[in-house]
Amino acid sequence: MDTYEKIIGLAKRRGFLWNSFELxxxxxxxxxYGPLGATMKRRIEDIWRDIYVIGEGFYEIETPTIGxxxxxxxxxxxxxxxxxxxxxxxxxxxxxxxxxxxxxVEIPDxxxxxxxxxxxxxxxxxxxxxGGVGMFGEVFDFNLMFKTTIGSGTQRMGYLRxxxxxxxxxxxxxxFRFYREKLPFGVTQxxxxxxxxxxxxxxxxxxxxxxxxxxxxxxxPRDKSHPRFSTIKNTVIRFYPAxxxxxxxxxxxxxxxxxxxxxxxxxxxxxxxxxxxxxVLTNRFLVRAGIDPARLRFRQHQPDEMAHYAVDCWDAExxxxxxxxxxxVGIADRADYDLxxxxxxxxxxxxVVLEYDTPKQVERIVIKPDMSMIGPLYKGKAGKVLAAxxxxxxxxxxxxxxxxxxxxxxxxxxxxxxxxxTVIEEVRGENVIPHVIExxxxxxxxxxxxxxxxxxxxxxxxxxxxxxVPGNDSxxxxxxxxxxxxxxxxxxxxxxxxxxxxxxxxxxKDENSAEIIIDEKEEKAxxxxxxGRFGSLSVKKGVRxxxxxxxxxxxxxKTGVVARTATKEIPLPGTIIRESGRYVLHLPAEVAPxxxxxxxxxxxxxxxxxxIKIVDILRRSGIFVSYDDAGTIGRRYRRNxxxxxxxxxxxxxxxxxxxxxxxxxxxxxxxxxxxxxxxxEKVHAMMRSGFDSPIPL
RNA sequence: GCGGCUGUGGUUUAGUGGUAUGACAUGAGCUUCCCAAGCUUAUAACCCGGGUUCGAAUCCCGGCAGCCGCACCA
Numbered sequence: 001m002d003t004y005e006k007i008i009g010l011a012k013r014r015g016f017l018w019n020s021f022e023l024x025x026x027x028x029x030x031x032x033y034g035p036l037g038a039t040m041k042r043r044i045e046d047i048w049r050d051i052y053v054i055g056e057g058f059y060e061i062e063t064p065t066i067g068x069x070x071x072x073x074x075x076x077x078x079x080x081x082x083x084x085x086x087x088x089x090x091x092x093x094x095x096x097x098x099x100x101x102x103x104x105v106e107i108p109d110x111x112x113x114x115x116x117x118x119x120x121x122x123x124x125x126x127x128x129x130x131g132g133v134g135m136f137g138e139v140f141d142f143n144l145m146f147k148t149t150i151g152s153g154t155q156r157m158g159y160l161r162x163x164x165x166x167x168x169x170x171x172x173x174x175x176f177r178f179y180r181e182k183l184p185f186g187v188t189q190x191x192x193x194x195x196x197x198x199x200x201x202x203x204x205x206x207x208x209x210x211x212x213x214x215x216x217x218x219x220x221p222r223d224k225s226h227p228r229f230s231t232i233k234n235t236v237i238r239f240y241p242a243x244x245x246x247x248x249x250x251x252x253x254x255x256x257x258x259x260x261x262x263x264x265x266x267x268x269x270x271x272x273x274x275x276x277x278x279x280v281l282t283n284r285f286l287v288r289a290g291i292d293p294a295r296l297r298f299r300q301h302q303p304d305e306m307a308h309y310a311v312d313c314w315d316a317e318x319x320x321x322x323x324x325x326x327x328x329v330g331i332a333d334r335a336d337y338d339l340x341x342x343x344x345x346x347x348x349x350x351x352v353v354l355e356y357d358t359p360k361q362v363e364r365i366v367i368k369p370d371m372s373m374i375g376p377l378y379k380g381k382a383g384k385v386l387a388a389x390x391x392x393x394x395x396x397x398x399x400x401x402x403x404x405x406x407x408x409x410x411x412x413x414x415x416x417x418x419x420x421x422t423v424i425e426e427v428r429g430e431n432v433i434p435h436v437i438e439x440x441x442x443x444x445x446x447x448x449x450x451x452x453x454x455x456x457x458x459x460x461x462x463x464x465x466x467x468x469v470p471g472n473d474s475x476x477x478x479x480x481x482x483x484x485x486x487x488x489x490x491x492x493x494x495x496x497x498x499x500x501x502x503x504x505x506x507x508x509k510d511e512n513s514a515e516i517i518i519d520e521k522e523e524k525a526x527x528x529x530x531x532g533r534f535g536s537l538s539v540k541k542g543v544r545x546x547x548x549x550x551x552x553x554x555x556x557x558k559t560g561v562v563a564r565t566a567t568k569e570i571p572l573p574g575t576i577i578r579e580s581g582r583y584v585l586h587l588p589a590e591v592a593p594x595x596x597x598x599x600x601x602x603x604x605x606x607x608x609x610x611x612i613k614i615v616d617i618l619r620r621s622g623i624f625v626s627y628d629d630a631g632t633i634g635r636r637y638r639r640n641x642x643x644x645x646x647x648x649x650x651x652x653x654x655x656x657x658x659x660x661x662x663x664x665x666x667x668x669x670x671x672x673x674x675x676x677x678x679x680x681e682k683v684h685a686m687m688r689s690g691f692d693s694p695i696p697l
Numbered sequence: 698g699c700g701g702c703u704g705u706g707g708u709u710u711a712g713u714g715g716u717a718u719g720a721c722a723u724g725a726g727c728u729u730c731c732c733a734a735g736c737u738u739a740u741a742a743c744c745c746g747g748g749u750u751c752g753a754a755u756c757c758c759g760g761c762a763g764c765c766g767c768a769c770c771a
Binding site for chain 1: 698707708722723724728729730731732733734744745760761762763764765768769770771
């Protein structure tokens with residue numbers, strides 16, 4: 001069972017992701033978000049809004065998911081997304097049918113599928129793969145857009161949008177006015193997009209209906225610096241530039257270099273500041289959403305894979321267990337392609353005036369034709385002649401006659417019917433079409449990656465947290481030692497302290513002692529007991545908190561996951577063999593669907609009543625709480641670990657005496673005791689700043 | 698879309714031409730003073746359609762879904 005299966009199994013079992021339409025047999029490429037999945041998705045979208053809408057001031061808009069045909073003709077999707085295909089029945093290779101006949105007809109685009117098929121048959125086209133003749137099957141239309149009709153007449157074609165971006169481009173002129181006609185400005189949209197994939201087989205990685213979060217930032221094409229670049233230029237991110245991808249591109253990560261974005265721009269790796277700024281923003285978002293920075297890289301498009309109009313393009317990619325590196329975000333400088341194309345197709349000017357800092361004085365000639373002469377001379381053509389004259393440049397006016405062309409006809413105009421003079425004009429700016437920076441996020445893939453990256457299987461219980469002994473974990477250490485080793489009940493009342501530069505923990509009681517020593521590199525540890533027993537322990541750094549945790553089995557270096565099989569360690573005599581593990585989602589608190597679980601220690605009325613009151617208190621303070629009193633407390637902790645609940649509040653008999661409860665941390669399993677009246681505030685502080693954070697004053 | 702393999706409770710699994718085994722999970726109850734699987738008990742399945750047959754979940758065909766390979770992948 002690989003990690004993907006575990007994640008999908010967990011997601012299905014616990015209500016994150018379900019295959020859609022399962023009741024009727026299911027359909028590939030569609031997933032439902034269950035209660036936990038939908039909650040988590042909303043939280044991730046809200047983080048995105050926090051960064052782009054609130055942080056950058058890019059207002060969010062909402063446009064229809066159905067678009068009319070001209071929009072997607074202009075965007076290139078109608079032609080770019082729809083290809084006639086045919087399959088060779090001999091070798092089963094699929095080909096673009098229009099490419100097969102491109103030497104026979106000049107514009108195969110205009111032919112219908114049956115016409116192409118006919119041409120292939122008539123000209124005995126060979127299969128480029130196997131050379132077979134007459135083996136091609138029917139030509140079928142390979143359209144990645146879902147088609148529909150608008151209205152009852154069935155005449156007007158509509159398409160489900162294949163990306164959210166076009167809704168923003170076609171509102172450009174209104175948006176520009178909304179932003180008081182200043183560049184740069186940005187606009188965002190989060191919504192569904194649709195692509196009728198041929199065979200979506202990678203679960204939630206390739207969907208037919210998916211959620212995109214996109215920002216379109218319209219910038220001055222003459223100036224791609226970013227006003228806040230200095231604030232982020234020292235941020236280090238993992239670049240995988242095109243120049244380092246030559247050999248064996250996809251699988252290895254050797255070409256990745258870590259650089260500050262400032263250096264990346266200076267060295268010409270990233271085209272300009274504006275793009276680099278958005279790489280940083282993307283990086284920040286992904287880490288907040290639960291992506292492991294060590295399994296994240298920014299890959300630059302090769303010149304030949306980039307769209308012809310794009311200036312520079314970077315994909316954020318995450319490393320997944322089954323699929324390798326997967327694109328989850330694309331960040332492109334699309335130049336003026338989209339706006340120019342919509343301007344051409346819609347016949348609306350989408351250029352903007354860029355005002356100069358100081359108006360320029362420009363010399364210009366003004367032509368003054370004598371209409372009383374030109375009118376009678378050219379009669380019906382006089383209007384067109386006039387227009388042609390006004391476009392003339394100074395050098396055209398030398399000589400005795402002026403040559404112009406009207407409707408393909410050369411006309412010579414006597415020099416003396418046209419007067420001109422030179423004037424000095426003040427030019428305040430120029431017309432340009434803004435360039436577009438487009439970060440485009442695949443939310444569903446990000447959710448999968450966050451699940452996989454935060455997933456951990458601990459087959460063996462953690463003995464204790466090194467950094468919390470002595471301290472919060474002393475009690476756990478004592479208990480674990482008694483569970484794992486026989487005949488050392490004396491540790492129950494033993495003193496525990498740390499010495500030798502914090503590299504040794506000593507446990508002392510009368511004549512008995514034990515010590516645990518960690519090596520210099522903090523990779524291994526050993527335990528020695530005064531009765532002569534000893535054994536090796538392993539050390540693991542916490543996924544989120546960076547603290548050191550001690551386990552009884554080796555930790556895999558590659559994945560950081562605790563290995564299942566103990567290697568050559570000789571089991572200590574008296575070791576209890578049975579040990580238990582747990583599934584944990586180390587999701588950031590901000591992303592976890594359930595934020596706090598409220599658990600009475602025992603299923604008893606005297607504990608249930610106060611627990612339910614505490615649920616109310618927390619809910620009123622805006623925290624998403626689940627309440628659970630079924631089974632033992634340990635099982636309930638595990639249930640919540642598995643869905644990533646960061647904190648559990650436990651009500652015990654001390655609660656009845658002194659009004660305190662414990663808060664248990666998912667990652668370290670450490671508990672702290674707090675007053676009920678401070679609980680809500682404390683939980684809010686922990687969700688912001690981590691476990692056991694103090695309440696800010 | 699093509700080829701190969703697969704399809705049993707929520708998950709996983711045993712099994713046979715005469716409707717099915719176990720485990721985990723879940724519910725109820727008991728037990729339990731902090732890290733799952735102790736007790737009692739309950740619920741729950743043979744992907745869908747057609748064919749062969751007295752009878753099919755088991756055999757055959759088709760569909761759907763999953764996995765693998767080919768092709769495709771803004």
